[in-house]
Amino acid sequence: MIREAIAADPEFQGRVAAAMAGPSPATPPAHTISHSYKDSIVIGAGSKVRRSQISLGPLTINNTRSARASLTAAAALLLALLALAAYGGAQVISGDDSPGVSSGTSSRSPRTASSAPSAPSGGASVPVVRDAASAEQILPGPESLPDGWAFASGSPQKDTCRNRVGTEKDGTLRYICKGSLVDLTAWYTPGAAAGFDKVYIEVVTYSSHDAAAQGYLGEKAEEANNPPSGVTEESLPSYCEHSAFFSATYPGIIGIDGVDRGEARSVVHCGTVMFSIYVMNEHGSSVDLNTLSALSQTVANRAQQALNGETPTAAFGRS
Template sequence: MDAPDLTAMAAQALSAAASGAANTAVSDLVRGRLSRSDRGRVALDELVNAPDDPEVNRGVQAALAEEISGDAEFAGQLAVLLHASSQQHTGSVVLTGSKVTRSQIALGPLTINNTPAGRLSLGAVIVLAVLMVVLAAYGGVRLLDNTDDSPRNAPSDPGAARSAGRAAALPPTTETVRQILPDRGSMDAQEYPWVGTPQVRTSAAGLSLCEAAPECEKNATAVGVVDFGRGENEGENRAEFLVLSFPDAPAAHRAYVDIVEDIEEVRVQRFIKVELERRGEESQGLDTDGTDTKSNPTELYFNRSLLFRQGAFIGLAHQMDDPTEQRSTRILSLSAILADRIARADAGKTP
């Protein structure tokens, strides 16, 4: 395929796209190349305004001929694309008539000078040919396209993939857990005038929440707890926060499921599932050791918890011994405080 034929066919593909036909690999390549020069940009603008004007098309061909004659690699790319489009077979790309002489390399209808620059062009041609074969095998699916959000491309484990450009979560260490735990500034000092000392460790062994949940006990990398209330030895209106970290989100998900299943199967007499406002990626509300005073007026205190997972972290907010009228809803504000701090850690920010 000589330069004039290459120019004419490439210009025709570009003109067809400008007239309303679908863009092709050839038209995209040509448009991108011409947009690099002033002459090429002028030709493209004129083509958009008058795609059927013969004079405009001659101007496009002249600009394109200049690019082809000055860049053997670009010429080779065009030749491969144009040849492929004229030799289409389902599931295949055909290149025939290869020949090498001392001065020239022939690949199908394409002839390239056997010089260092020509051999470089040939390398680009071969790479493009391989890509064309892959495209044909996949029926024209775009390569390296990660924008498909359909279910078939969803990760098999919750939280296994992070959004593009999103910062990595803070590491699942005792320091991160310590930062997540609410501090004095996070809590209403009038409601909770006393704050205990945070307790942080690297193991969940012996932790009540994980005692019958092996996935939780064996995989947790850090555990932390802190209490708030009206006095170190006073039981009224206490709040407890528990945070567990895991190596990754799938491990945290398995631990969360294990804990919930344990509650359903083993501790059914101690816990009652309740519907509470959702927190994190998965959550479960629980009533503990008592019933709501609306259904049992003799019950003075009311304990309510919300267990949830976000990324590689599991949080538990627990409202205990609340004698006030807010006993059944206070857990919402407590869990919101903890969920916000975990969400920040999951987004790579210091809580």
């Protein structure tokens, strides 16, 4: 009966609707009241308040204080969920999901030149003999050699290693001087008691391990093919990282002296140092491989001592 009474009095019905709508907003609402919703209050598109009920699409809610409070709470909860969803999406797009990353540091940040690890050739730091004074100590002096040995006149001397190439039997070129720093040579006279006449030692230091390794391959190829025939590779104890041993015979020249000559040679690679040794017999074709081996060991030990930052003390017959 109350509903019929209100419906029968349009003026009273308008007052009730106005009371339920609350005070008018300061500015006109974004949605206007459609003529098709006469006697109704529109909340949003597709939703309205009709008398004592609020319609939200297919959902109808009684227009009471508790219902309006519940609706307000639901709206607040919906806004909170939307905010959390937006925040989570931003984190997925821009955040770092790597575990264990400390505050302010990203494991995916690009490395700068200063933080990037640097390693010399070969993956580890290697010592280098850069000056002639240190390289000269690798050459054994007369005090480090058997009695009667002496430097030949003008030895040792500093040379310049340049444009030397060793060619292997298959035609591969090996550059001996690329990356070289110091090139020293020395001639020795071993005395009358020795079974040979001259000894020649060359020491070349390099800026890197790889350059020294290439220099060794070049020198080895050079010694293995000089002369192109008559060179034999010998099997002797190895020293340092790589070593090779050869013997060669030079036939005497008829009309001059007709005497054959023999040479024993070694090439050794120690870190960033490469050296070669000649033991020469100018009065016959025989070679002294024992002296070659012992002398190679002496120079190899002195090279290793120099690379270790020590003063070389290794001597012929003792380390």
